[in-house]
Amino acid sequence: MIVRKNMGRAKSLLMLLIVLGFSFATYNLVSMIIDHNKNEGLVADESFGGRKVMGSAKSSSKYHVALTATDAAYSQWQCRIMYYWYKKVRDMPGSDMGKFTRILHSGRADQLMNEIPTFVADPLPEGLDRGYIVLNRPWAFVQWLEKANIEEEYILMAEPDHIFVNPLPNLASRTQPAGFPFFYIKPAENEKIIRKFYPEEKGPVTDVDPIGNSPVIIQKSLMEEIAPSWVNISLRMKDDPETDKAFGWVLEMYAYAVASALHGVKHILRKDFMLQPPWDLHVGKKFIIHYTYGCDYNLKGELTYGKIGEWRFDKRTYLTGPPPKNLSLPPPGVPESVVRLVKMVNEATANIPQWDTLNRS
Secondary structure, eight states, X not given: OOOOOOOOOGGGHHHHHHHHHHHHHHHHHHHHHHOOOOOOOSSOOOOOTTOOOOOOOBOOOOEEEEEEEOSSHXXXXXXXXXXXXXXXXXXXXXXXXXXXXXXXXXXXXXXXXXXXXXXXXXXXXXXXXXXXXXXXXXXXXXXXXXXXXXXXXXXXXXXXXXXXXXXXXXXXXXXXXXXXXXXXXXXXXXXXXXXXXXXXXXXXXXXXXXXXXXXXXXXXXXXXXXXXXXXHHHHHHHHSHHHHHHHGGGHHHHHHHHHHHHTTOXXXXXXXXXXXXXXXXXXXXXXXXXXXXXXXXXXXXXBOTTSOOSEEEOGGGGSSSOOXXXXXXXXXXXXXXXXXXXXXXXXXXXXXXXXXXXXXX
């Protein structure tokens, strides 16, 4: 039974942010080096239906941008930049963007309520996330889908460290969502673990797409089916020591992929959905910049990943407050994707009111 959690975590917020930052950094570095008893369900699953989804013609319907976030300063400044660029590209030719909601899963209103359209969701009950804050994301989506008035037929699931670099059309079809394939989500190489949650009678392990929930554009009705399963599988995976150890920070991503497969949903895999500096060098016609990786370079413009560079941009540098305005541009020779990222951050910070003072811990 879900009960409202009394939020009183202010004293531990800084430590949580530090742990979060180092968890991200450790995971990112290791992932790149490696490869250029079950809980009772928290919510009731709907029938899987056993259908195997085939693609149909692309839809031109609008999608609702749904951004999950916390009330930490680290999350807030990223949300402000993301929302700034959403407003810039929303009405450009080629965009199918509809309305925008920040799904705030900290359980209480924060200082951005009047700046960004926000739905406040309850976090999981005390201790259930075991320090894995992202586990609140699927539960927040369940609440939002149940309680909010969502006018659009489709939903884009997004994250604070996304910047819309080109107008984004609806890449999904009525029966097939669109998702970004992550090289480090490898269901086939983790079949022994995947089979704990996606048994053989459901189908081949290749039915599980190499994706997370974000970025994904999906029809709202499909999301309403998948979300409760996503919650339950996330909790079951976290409760299984072998799975928790194997999947680590991307456990919730695997849970979404498995939940989708259990509902017979296959995604259209779009590599152009997103680029990730510093590994993706050019923006081109891609739609979203995902700045999860640190960008470290020497003054010759050479990448020094894993070692702090003479020039750097890493979001984890700014755990307790926003980056300053007018960040220095990278030295000559740094890829266009990194230059574009810094210029877009600078434009946003120059135009967002109270940038230096509003969102600090």
